[in-house]
Amino acid sequence: xxxxxxxxxxxxxxxxxxxxxxxxxxxxxxxxxxxxxxxxxxxxxxxxxxxxxxxxxxxxxxxxxxxxxxxxxxxxxxxxxxxxxxxxxxxxxxxxxxxxxxxxxxxxxxxxxxxxxxxxxxxxxxxxxxxxxxxxxxxxxxxxxxxxxxxxxxxxxxxxxxxxxxxxxxxxxxxxxxxxxxxxxxxxxxxxxxxxxxxxxxxxxxxxxxxxxxxxxxxxxxxxxxxxxxxxxxxxxxxxxxxxxxxxxxxxxxxxxxxxxxxxxxxxxxxxxxxxxxxxxxxxxxxxxxxxxxxxxxxxxxxxxxxxxxxxxxxxxxxxxxxxxxxxxxxxxxxxxxxxxxxxxxxxxxxxxxxxxxxxxxxxxxxxxxxxxxxxxxxxxxxxxxxxxxxxxxxxxxxxxxxxx
Amino acid sequence: xxxxxxxxxxxxxxxxxxxxxxxxxxxxxxxxxxxxxxxxxxxxxxxxxxxxxxxxxxxxxxxxxxxxxxxxxxxxxxxxxxxxxxxxxxxxxxxxxxxxxxxxxxxxxxxxxxxxxxxxxxxxxxxxxxxxxxxxxxxxxxxxxxxxxxxxxxxxxxxxxxxxxxxxxxxxxxxxxxxxxxxxxxxxxxxxxxxxxxxxxxxxxxxxxxxxxxxxxxxxxxxxxxxxxxxxxxxxxxxxxxxxxxxxxxxxxxxxxxxxxxxxxxxxxxxxxxxxxxxxxxxxxxxxxxxxxxxxxxxxxxxxxxxxxxxxxxxxxxxxxxxxxxxxxxxxxxxxxxxxxxxxxxxxxxxxxxxxxxxxxxxxxxxxxxxxxxxxxxxxx
Numbered sequence: 001x002x003x004x005x006x007x008x009x010x011x012x013x014x015x016x017x018x019x020x021x022x023x024x025x026x027x028x029x030x031x032x033x034x035x036x037x038x039x040x041x042x043x044x045x046x047x048x049x050x051x052x053x054x055x056x057x058x059x060x061x062x063x064x065x066x067x068x069x070x071x072x073x074x075x076x077x078x079x080x081x082x083x084x085x086x087x088x089x090x091x092x093x094x095x096x097x098x099x100x101x102x103x104x105x106x107x108x109x110x111x112x113x114x115x116x117x118x119x120x121x122x123x124x125x126x127x128x129x130x131x132x133x134x135x136x137x138x139x140x141x142x143x144x145x146x147x148x149x150x151x152x153x154x155x156x157x158x159x160x161x162x163x164x165x166x167x168x169x170x171x172x173x174x175x176x177x178x179x180x181x182x183x184x185x186x187x188x189x190x191x192x193x194x195x196x197x198x199x200x201x202x203x204x205x206x207x208x209x210x211x212x213x214x215x216x217x218x219x220x221x222x223x224x225x226x227x228x229x230x231x232x233x234x235x236x237x238x239x240x241x242x243x244x245x246x247x248x249x250x251x252x253x254x255x256x257x258x259x260x261x262x263x264x265x266x267x268x269x270x271x272x273x274x275x276x277x278x279x280x281x282x283x284x285x286x287x288x289x290x291x292x293x294x295x296x297x298x299x300x301x302x303x304x305x306x307x308x309x310x311x312x313x314x315x316x317x318x319x320x321x322x323x324x325x326x327x328x329x330x331x332x333x334x335x336x337x338x339x340x341x342x343x344x345x346x347x348x349x350x351x352x353x354x355x356x357x358x359x360x361x362x363x364x365x366x367x368x369x370x371x372x373x374x375x376x377x378x379x380x381x382x383x384x385x386x387x388x389x390x391x392x393x394x395x396x397x398x399x400x401x402x403x404x405x
Numbered sequence: 406x407x408x409x410x411x412x413x414x415x416x417x418x419x420x421x422x423x424x425x426x427x428x429x430x431x432x433x434x435x436x437x438x439x440x441x442x443x444x445x446x447x448x449x450x451x452x453x454x455x456x457x458x459x460x461x462x463x464x465x466x467x468x469x470x471x472x473x474x475x476x477x478x479x480x481x482x483x484x485x486x487x488x489x490x491x492x493x494x495x496x497x498x499x500x501x502x503x504x505x506x507x508x509x510x511x512x513x514x515x516x517x518x519x520x521x522x523x524x525x526x527x528x529x530x531x532x533x534x535x536x537x538x539x540x541x542x543x544x545x546x547x548x549x550x551x552x553x554x555x556x557x558x559x560x561x562x563x564x565x566x567x568x569x570x571x572x573x574x575x576x577x578x579x580x581x582x583x584x585x586x587x588x589x590x591x592x593x594x595x596x597x598x599x600x601x602x603x604x605x606x607x608x609x610x611x612x613x614x615x616x617x618x619x620x621x622x623x624x625x626x627x628x629x630x631x632x633x634x635x636x637x638x639x640x641x642x643x644x645x646x647x648x649x650x651x652x653x654x655x656x657x658x659x660x661x662x663x664x665x666x667x668x669x670x671x672x673x674x675x676x677x678x679x680x681x682x683x684x685x686x687x688x689x690x691x692x693x694x695x696x697x698x699x700x701x702x703x704x705x706x707x708x709x710x711x712x713x714x715x716x717x718x719x720x721x722x723x724x725x726x727x728x729x730x731x732x733x734x735x736x737x738x739x740x741x742x743x744x745x746x747x748x749x750x751x752x753x754x755x756x757x758x759x760x761x762x763x764x765x766x767x768x769x770x771x772x773x774x775x776x777x778x779x780x781x782x783x784x785x786x
Contacts, residue, residue: 216439401432401452404424405652 001098003059003077005160007153008050008066011073011170019176024050027071027173033235034065034389063166068232070199071176072168076151078160083117088124088159089131092150095163096132096139105142106132110152117154124152172201174234179203180283180313181240181276183268186223186341189287189316191230191333192324196315197285198233205279206237206387207272209244219341221393224385229333231389242271242382247374255365261295261353262362263369265304270371271378273308278379283311289324290317294353303362336394407722407767411607412554412583412700412758417650418609418657425611425650436643437634446645453645453652460659461590463618469635470648473615474582476628477602478505478548480639481578481617484625485546485600486513492574493543494518499531499560500743502550506580507739510548525743528691529558537568546576551593551601552583555727555740555756556689557700559584559592566597576600576623582607582615586658586761587697588666599623605647609760610654614647665761669698672759672768676701679772683779685786687750689741699760702727702741704753705779707786713755716778722771724757 010027028045031052035041040055041062054062059077066075081087096106110124119127128150129141153160182194182204197204208223224239231237247267255263272284288296295304305312316324328334408416417425432449434442451465458465471477486496496513498506500522510520521539523531536547547569549560562579569577578600584593586608594601600623604615619625619638631640673692680688680703689702705713710726717724727738741751757771 218444398448398452401449401649404427404449404649405453405456405656 001077001079001095004054004080005078006052006054006059006062006066006075007078007160007162008052008075008168009073010049011071011168012172020047023071023173023176026176027069030069030071030173030175030235031066034069034232035062036235037065038062066168067166068169069173070169070171070201070233071173073170074165074167076162076165078151078153078162080158080160083114083154083159085119085124085127088152088161089128091161092128092152093132093135095150095161096136096148099148099163100136100139102138104147105140105145106148106150107141107143107146108132108150108152110154112154114154114156124154128152169199169233171199174198174201175203177201177203178283179205179279179281180285181205181207181272181279181281183272183284183286184208184223184226185287186219186226186337187287188321188328188334188337189289189292189324191226191287191337192327192331193285193287193315194230195233195327195331195333197313198230202283202285203234204230204237204285205275205281206239207242207275208239209242209268209271211243211245211248214245214248216341218394222336222339222341224387225392225394226333226336227387228389228391228393229331229336231387231391233331236386236388239385239387240275240382241385242275242378244268244378247378250369250374254368257350258352258354259357259362259365260350262300262303262357263366265295265300266307266362266366267369267371267374269304269312270307271375273310274375274379275382276310283313284308285313285315287316288314289319289321292321294355297355299356300354303357303359306359306362339394407763407771409722409724409757409759409763409767409771411760411763412756413725414606414612415609415760417606417611418654421610421650421654421657424653425646428646428649432645432649436645437632446643449649450643450645453649456652457616457655460655461618464621466636467618467621469617469619469639470643471602471615471617471639472613472644473606474503474580474602474604475505477582477604477615477617478503478578478580479509480628481576481600481602481619481625482506482509482546482548483513484628485576485578486516486518487626488624489545489576490518493541493545495521495541495544496546496548497521497523497536497539497544498548499523499525499550501525501529501553501555501558501740502548503554503580503582504739506548506550525558525740527744528695529553529556529689529740529744530695531560531565533561533564533568536565540568540572540575544572544575546578548578548580550580550583552581552587552589552697552700553740554583554700555738556702556744557583557697558690558740559589559695559697561695562593562598563595566595569597576625578602583697583700585655586662586665587669587699588663589697592694600625605651605654608654608658610651611647614644614651616651661761666698668761669759669763672763672765673698673701675765675768676757676772679775683776685783686779687746689744689746689754699758701757701759702754703757704746704750704755705782706750706753708778708782709752710755713753713778716781717771717774720774722774724755727754727756 024045038057041057042053044051108125108128110121112121151162180202184190184206206227210220227237227239432446434446436447436450454465458468523535576599579598580602582604599620601618606612627638629640634640685706687704
């Protein structure tokens with residue numbers, strides 16, 4: 001089929017009352033971003049759906065890109081033809097035949113925006129249905145659960161027919177819920193947390209701590225590569241790399257081994273919160289899952305969370321590791337996450353971290369440090385980059401190497 | 406020169422050799438090293454592995470590099486024996502395998518393993534029913550070659566696989582050393598296969614490198630223990646230049662594969678059709694699709710195979726007496742013996758093995774020389 005248009009139906013948008021315009025504009029912008037490689041596609045956002053005129057772009061490739069856009073309930077590739085009954089009938093039959101196998105049922109569903117059109121909805125349904133039945137005598141019509149559903153839309157500029165509807169990513173358009181920071185380690189959980197945040201419309205900015213020479217450059221590349229994977233859902237994501245070496249070394253000298261991890265996490269959270277404030281974020285997301293490791297017991301969370309009143313959202317808090325892994329596989333970050341590069345969480349991990357740290361002790365040990373100075377220096381050297389979904393940082397197929405193979 | 410001994414080895418392709426040299430010069434770091442020289446070598450290695458995996462529709466994690474076909478066969482067989490000996494000590498194979506398989510099994514027999522060697526028919530092919538009858542409760546491995554290296558017979562891999570579907574715990578190994586680049590993949594690959602052995606120098610790659618496919622979830626004990634390379638399965642510093650060269654050779658071998666196979670098919674037909682017109686000639690290879698397109702084995706009765714080989718050599722035509730590996734030891738062909746070919750005929754057998762670079766003109770010249778040699782023997786006898 002030579003599709004001319006893709007019709008996009010909005011997700012939860014329809015329930016959002018006065019914010020509707022804002023949601024549609026944001027979705028429009030996000031769709032524009034992912035369709036950047038197809039400049040010929042025209043986007044027409046309407047009140048209850050969005051029409052993408054393909055102008056020759058490949059429908060399959062465009063739909064593949066739409067797959068990652070939150071705020072889309074489903075979409076149908078369709079064909080525009082002149083508003084003539086003969087042409088409509090012929091194309092409808094062709095679309096049915098493409099999917100028909102003995103025993104399958106069908107339905108014709110018409111919507112009419114152009115009320116000047118000579119036939120009304122029921123007349124069109126009947127006429128086209130009769131035409132299909134007369135050419136496929138064994139086919140049964142079925143109104144409730146048809147196997148094949150041909151949708152006909154009579155608009156001012158023509159008739160639009162479609163026979164397939166694909167589910168979109170659901171959720172809300174990224175950006176409609178505001179901005180937040182995501183603490184991205186490079187493990188399995190934090191990218192999943194980022195995905196879930198974006199699914200609910202949050203625009204995220206990555207905060208990644210790196211500690212050269214304790215962590216290799218590859219650990220940083222891995223975090224960036226993960227960001228690029230997630231950028232498929234947002235077009236692009238900003239990435240903040242925060243130097244953490246001095247802080248880790250200082251903590252290691254000043255703080256007893258059992259509290260190394262707790263104090264370290266408090267400093268990470270302080271830094272993230274400072275960055276959030278600088279960048280006008282509203283909340284902080286992370287990949288903590290209750291009880292998974294020493295720093296993620298409720299006691300630890302309490303002792304760490306103590307440094308800020310900013311909402312800290314933990315989308316995977318109550319998921320099992322297997323559930324998180326399934327999601328990571330679904331969004332394509334799992335393979336990357338399990339690549340074994342030392343990250344800053346593992347490298348200074350004490351042999352026996354406190355699983356039930358005491359808040360007063362955590363505060364007391366942290367007070368031994370020049371927290372303000374440490375944070376200021378780290379912030380001063382924080383680097384911001386913008387990462388797009390097409391970018392590669394890790395084991396990117398080096399062309400020189402590929403040419404050798 | 407006419408080179409008709411491609412089953413023994415193939416000439417390395419110039420661009421493959423160039424890759425070998427360039428990788429040796431540019432990416433000579435140890436892939437396990439942590440610095441950037443190591444990183445680059447690691448990247449090179451990963452790219453090569455990815456390419457090999459994707460060319461054969463495997464996952465990168467299922468490819469393990471070896472030193473070649475013999476190591477691959479030894480590893481899968483002995484590795485399975487070590488890994489699974491508590492579950493059983495019985496192995497099934499055919500009576501026409503390469504020595505790397507047969508002699509590995511002889512070693513295991515000395516350790517108390519039991520081996521069933523399946524008989525073959527006149528074409529060198531096993532009967533799947535015999536395999537079915539041979540399976541026991543304690544069978545841990547079935548090892549069957551895809552393409553016989555001496556006569557070119559393709560074994561009924563799919564039929565074997567359907568039987569082994571009922572015995573999911575048995576490792577199914579296919580020695581596919583002779584089978585790559587001959588447009589035979591659909592005949593010799595089956596999803597039931599757990600392990601496959603490949604060797605680079607059979608498809609214009611360098612010597613001393615090969616790989617095995619090990620299906621995800623299947624495990625064999627390492628044969629070479631050490632520094633833990635290849636996911637701890639096969640230690641030893643990775644041979645990056647040879648691996649990259651092999652990846653290139655494989656890509657080239659699979660490009661235009663069907664056309665190349667078609668060409669070899671034509672040459673095979675040209676030769677076999679002619680051989681059929683000669684007296685006192687016995688042909689062991691067939692023209693049907695259950696024989697590989699590149700191998701023709703035949704006997705000029707009354708002359709020893711090595712005499713024929715040397716007679717051709719005088720005209721700068723190179724072929725071999727059946728398997729090149731065993732030809733120097735003077736043993737008669739294992740495959741022909743299993744096919745119940747009488748000894749005096751088997752010792753007369755020679756093997757022509759083609760590749761895509763051979764031409765119809767070469768085959769015409771070959772046939773002319775063949776006629777002279779044949780005529781000479783006829784007179785002598």
